Amino acid sequence: MAEPMTAMPASPQPRQRRRLVRDLKAMPGFTATAWLCIVTLYLPILVLIAFSFNENRSVVLWTGFSLDWYAKALENDGIRNAAWVSVKVALFATVISTIAATMAALATTRTKPFIGQGLVYGIINQPLMIPEIVTAIATLSLFALVKKLTGLNGIGYLMLAHAAFCIPFAYMPIRARLETMTLTLEQAAADLYAPPLKVFTLVTLPLLGPGIVAGAMLAFVVSLDDVIITLMIAGPGETTLPIYILGAIRRGITPEINAVSTILVAVSVLLVMLLFIVQRRMQR
């Protein structure tokens, strides 16, 4: 038995690698590029935030810390009205799109694969695939036609348009959540005498909860941030905060805009951070 061992020539000790490379994966310059990206992405926003606290009107030179511009912004009726419109529209769009997206996600993950499934995915994701400006003018054309035919006006058009483009954003995390939830849990509930409605309310819905919350938050942020579609279809008195800001920038740069912008950024960042926490919970 020992024969094959001795038959092999005693191999010399393999020479140790002499190269003192700590991390073979590292590439020269990549770290610097990554930091450059972060600086590029954040520097402008940080400058904007900093100048929103500047007491000087010039937006160029830093003279001292002040909250005056926030006070001015909050007193401004135009800004307050726009903020209220933004919140109204975003809330409506969030509720409608989250409900529709949840139902659609259940249909695409909790029933057997069906003919036309690809088409359904295509339709749901359609608002993501077409340039926003095209959707904007197309929606404008439709709404103009409907307004002419029915004579109906109002903020409902804007709300519906937001609901439509929020659906794919709400749909993504809900579907992802449903796909990681194995059907076994629902089958286990049915096995333990739960009728279909109870399976849904006691097992599917509670487990889906974080996905729905994530979807709703994304929808809210996306609606709150929209410019192009709103710009095209919003009627008089339907100015949202981003549209107000765009108008103000066109009129000239003031620290007041910086203050409002900072508030809007803060709202989005807070929501997205919350979302990250929710998703981390989900992974556990």
Place this chain on the structure above:
Amino acid sequence: MTGTEIARDRKAAVSARALSKTFGQGDYAITALDSVELDILENEFFTLLGPSGCGKTTLLRLIAGFELPTQGSISLQGQDITDKPPHRRPINTVFQNYALFPHMTVAENIGFGLRMLGKPTAEIKQTTERMLALVQLEAMAGRRTDQLSGGQQQRVALARALAPAPKVLLLDEPLAALDLKLRKNMQLELKSLQAETGITFVFVTHDQEEALTMSDRIAVMKSGKILQIGTPRDIYDRPTHRFVADFIGDINILEGTVEHTDGDLATVRLKDGSMVSAHLGPASARSGDVSVAIRPENVRLASAGETPTLTGVLENIVYFGAATNLHLRLGTGEEIVIRNPGAVDEGRYQPGATIGAILQPELIRVLE
């Protein structure tokens, strides 16, 4: 079949008649179950054994009601339940990955079935406590299920499925995720739990040893069909199919021709001309070319002066502690393995030596 014979004098808990299940359609259709006939008796530990893809899990899911069969019927204690949804069947399942509800505590998991059945709170509480005691998890009642170890999760799954006192308990490879030692313990525990509760257990596994250890009866499945149903000894000692013989333990298979038969005994001329007598299975061919099978432990070395049944050249000796396997190449080119208890005299048995083997006649089977 042995299975149906036993069925006559005891009541069947679950019966399947001409049960088939096809997935997909047209060219992509896969037949997972093919006209299965099966009677699982009251109070028995019944195992569905087979390699992956043999249809054992599909059969279990049909009994549970998660799938509808393509054809055939299933009855529970004589009542047709074929198209009843799972929540209307007094049958519970222990899932392979336990499927514990992550948003409920251990106690809430165990009480779920009773709650769904609309039992009074006091009864739910009492039964849950009894179940927690049964699986020795009293201290864990308020824990979340993801704070438990694999073995503990397994017990919760078991308690949850037993709590509503089902007529039949289905277990889908419940031990597969546990490590070896834990698995051995759980095997014994499950067996005694079954005896204690008197509930019919239907257990799915691909592990032949597990099946032999735990079961009252085993059904060996392959490609959607049940090949043989019987007690562990039936399956091991009297395999009727080459596949069954091969799948469970080691086996020597030799080709031959039936010379004549007498009752369930046949005289078979092997390819090298030697004659053996072998037991016929219920569906074995009674004439012409057949395969005969014998376990290596039922073949022994011929001692000096004995007339060997077969002779061959020793090719390999594999020693593994409790026994030694000697691989013999016969003149016909066929190989047979002799399992000799303990070690062998290495001076006498060396590769290249010509060796005689004796097949114990009462343990040779003619395969179907």
Place this chain on the structure above:
Amino acid sequence: MSDREPQSALAAAIDQNKRNERVTRAWLLAPALAIILAISILPLGITVVYSFLTPGTYGGVTWEFSTDSYVQFLFQRDIFDDTLVFNSAYVSIFLRSIGLALGATLGALILGFPTAYFIATKPREQRNIWLFLITLPFWTNLLIRTYAMLLIIRDEGIINIMLMKAGIISSPLTILYTDTAVFIGLIYSFLPFMVLPIYASLEKLDFSLVEAGYDLYANRLKVLFHVIVPLAKPGIVAGCILVFIPGLGAYITPELLGGGKKLMIGNMIAMQFGASRNWPFGSAAALILMALVIVVLLVNALAARRGASNNG
């Protein structure tokens, strides 16, 4: 099989199940599909119709068939003798847009690939932080981000002030309202779209392949271009598409950083529905933009399919 009764009952149960499932599915899908079909897809049909109509005097359309919108895209009608003269104005806007979008894609790739690779080679905990940092700007308002960029690149912006203080330049560099500003703005806007898909494909990469590359005598550059880049190709392609398409249809960036003088397709389309009051021409331009996007997606889908069949 002996008794027919249970068999037909089973068949009926199977049918009933299938029917129930179909009905449930239809109800569940109805709201989402109805909203998107009505608010997002039906309008595209109207746009097609509008592109063949005649502009109304005060915006909108008059219902008179005309192919003028498409003709106008390439030609100018001579006022005096009604002949068509080639007009490069709109074509050049499209070409400019394509050029800027391509340039921004390349720029984002040069910045984004090393960043994605850097993140993918970090330990898991740090990775999440980096990813969060890359994703966060994506969820903040694009208008505000663009405005912030405007603040720092304008003549009296922080970049010019710092360069002048450092004595590198004596008078401010004019970046704002140039193609450079739009180019920088597009990269800045869509960089996360490049990093994330590349990261997704690099994350799956087994880094022992990199070690195997070194083991087989490749140097760093060779490992990068012969091992890592080919394996990250799906992510790179996805990233390029995700930057190119929104870049092509960009509105806010050229509007703010190009000062409305350096037009891109998006602004031109919007203008037709505003000051220019030529809805049919705007519709036609939007459809041409959409056609460009569809061509890019189709080419990608075909290439992906060919790649898949080559591998399989």
